[in-house]
Amino acid sequence: MKKINQFLATCALACLTTSIQAQQDTSYFIKHLTFSGEETMEEKVSMAARLVPSPQQLAWQQMELTAFLHFGINTFTGKEWGDGSEDPALFNPTELNAEQWVKTLKETGFKMVLLTAKHHDGFCLWPTKTTKHSVASSPWKNGKGDVVKELRDACTKYNMKFGVYLSPWDRNASCYGNSPEYNKFFIEQLTELLTNYGEVHEVWFDGANGEGPNGKKQEYDWDAFYKTIQRLQPKAVMAIMGDDVRWVGNEKGIGRETEWSATVLTPGIYARSASNNARLGVYPKAADLGGRDILKNATELFWYPSEVDVSIRPGWFWHEEENQKVKSLKHLSDIYFQSVGYNSVLLLNIPPDRRGLIHEADVARLKEFAEYRQKTFQDNKILHGTALWRASQGDKRTYSVKANAPINVVMLQEDISKGQRVENFSIEIWKDGQWATVGNGTTIGYKRMVRIPETITDSLKISINQTRLDANIQHVAAYYAAPLEEKAITSAWNNLPRNTWKKLSSSPLSIDLGKTVTLKAFTYAPLNEEAKPTMAYHYQFFVSLDGKEWKKVIADGEFSNIMHNPLPQTVALPHPESARFIKIEATTPNASPALIETEEIGVTILP
Numbered sequence: 001m002k003k004i005n006q007f008l009a010t011c012a013l014a015c016l017t018t019s020i021q022a023q024q025d026t027s028y029f030i031k032h033l034t035f036s037g038e039e040t041m042e043e044k045v046s047m048a049a050r051l052v053p054s055p056q057q058l059a060w061q062q063m064e065l066t067a068f069l070h071f072g073i074n075t076f077t078g079k080e081w082g083d084g085s086e087d088p089a090l091f092n093p094t095e096l097n098a099e100q101w102v103k104t105l106k107e108t109g110f111k112m113v114l115l116t117a118k119h120h121d122g123f124c125l126w127p128t129k130t131t132k133h134s135v136a137s138s139p140w141k142n143g144k145g146d147v148v149k150e151l152r153d154a155c156t157k158y159n160m161k162f163g164v165y166l167s168p169w170d171r172n173a174s175c176y177g178n179s180p181e182y183n184k185f186f187i188e189q190l191t192e193l194l195t196n197y198g199e200v201h202e203v204w205f206d207g208a209n210g211e212g213p214n215g216k217k218q219e220y221d222w223d224a225f226y227k228t229i230q231r232l233q234p235k236a237v238m239a240i241m242g243d244d245v246r247w248v249g250n251e252k253g254i255g256r257e258t259e260w261s262a263t264v265l266t267p268g269i270y271a272r273s274a275s276n277n278a279r280l281g282v283y284p285k286a287a288d289l290g291g292r293d294i295l296k297n298a299t300e301l302f303w304y305p306s307e308v309d310v311s312i313r314p315g316w317f318w319h320e321e322e323n324q325k326v327k328s329l330k331h332l333s334d335i336y337f338q339s340v341g342y343n344s345v346l347l348l349n350i351p352p353d354r355r356g357l358i359h360e361a362d363v364a365r366l367k368e369f370a371e372y373r374q375k376t377f378q379d380n381k382i383l384h385g386t387a388l389w390r391a392s393q394g395d396k397r398t399y400s401v402k403a404n405a406p407i408n409v410v411m412l413q414e415d416i417s418k419g420q421r422v423e424n425f426s427i428e429i430w431k432d433g434q435w436a437t438v439g440n441g442t443t444i445g446y447k448r449m450v451r452i453p454e455t456i457t458d459s460l461k462i463s464i465n466q467t468r469l470d471a472n473i474q475h476v477a478a479y480y481a482a483p484l485e486e487k488a489i490t491s492a493w494n495n496l497p498r499n500t501w502k503k504l505s506s507s508p509l510s511i512d513l514g515k516t517v518t519l520k521a522f523t524y525a526p527l528n529e530e531a532k533p534t535m536a537y538h539y540q541f542f543v544s545l546d547g548k549e550w551k552k553v554i555a556d557g558e559f560s561n562i563m564h565n566p567l568p569q570t571v572a573l574p575h576p577e578s579a580r581f582i583k584i585e586a587t588t589p590n591a592s593p594a595l596i597e598t599e600e601i602g603v604t605i606l607p
């Protein structure tokens, strides 16, 4: 149907003899368009300006703030990625209360909750018929519990939207890697989730994709997964490995300043994605996914808006030792301005703990964060900013600002139901008898916030310097966000000063710690929290008292998900060990020898 609409729309375009300008409100493309190859650049730009979201994408973008709940067997093992061999008996939350999750999230401004119904370890949070590796084999509620149902019921009670994360990568399923069999198994799981729990608003398929048993690679049948969603939950958006919602490209909570929802990136679930994207030189992390330069060679365009997923803690799952590491209010507020304020939806992860509750530390921070947003955004200092402004290239509009009210944030919104059009804008304030530029930017899209130096003024001027057809500016606002101080973060993961350390070898990295200590844990912290091809993924960890005889303490360690979330990972040793020397033999995600710097290692020693 979508294809027919698009075909008709394309024909309609070809047949139109009216000028491009006249077409701008009469002919739209929903979610996808194909260029015939005959268009001039001007026509291509005009078509791009008339690409609009599907109704469910629009509703999704309007949510702005959504919550991720990573919960499962990892909550009980302390791991980030389980390997599928975990005993379901470990899953035993003592006070699980999905209403506490949803009530907390509702009160703090979230519009949807998305649960890891199954993570890479394959453990299912609902009593599935497809595998025994589920809550039904756990002691929780004597195997009669269903986390998905409890969450669904709580969402219904609190009028919260509901989504599911179902990991395609499954390290438990014996059929993983046997492609047709696993695809059938996966569709059965998906069918259960999309049939038995009422309305589902988002289905999240992770891109992490490992090897199957014996190194066999699973070929996912994305088309069949797609059709299953279309059939059972046609209103749900399909995220990441899907064509409705795009991964922003990092797990740090940082969007792009130039963020096009109309992008040239072909979603990974389409067979043609690899060749299309390679031809254009684009990939999910690329800086520009929709500018004119990249549009020039594009053969098709997708309305494929970005979602910024990030955890409130360093890890995605709850870990006791991270209770002190809940992100600060300043950090969360920066994330907010760089996600919601950068034309993206924020998907903030708040992982329930072993009790099955959102921990007090996270609840307190969520409340602080909500109060801060409320205080900031309840008081718009601009008068008449909601009158629709149809802006041609070069147009300017002046807005009155409340008297004596400091501002430091300007917020702009386009009516994206008519496409994303603005390519360049600037912000001026009236100061000392003249206009002074205080901010500028490229894209606006659904929402763009620009932080400007704190100022008091009585007029603000917005200039639309470049736009694809006329822009539809539907909201201009200005706010004051109280500046936040970052509390000093002490390096919590190294308590033995490095000035006494000596590097003995680089590959593998071995270190003389300078004295014999009782070692409880060690940490790997990639420099600048950046992923690089030489970084460590699988490792073995050794200790020694003399630097000659080594004891292997960890034989098959994995810095799970470090490629996407390159934050410090602390590994507790099975037992405290006496050690003067440590050694890490590690390989990269591509299985070549990893390079670890001494500064990237920390140790936790007992006093």
Ligand code: FUL
Pocket: 080, 081, 206, 207, 208, 309, 316, 561, 564
């Ligand atoms: C990643 C996963 O590997 C992480 O564990 C987490 O679920 C994150 C949201 O996506 O790809």
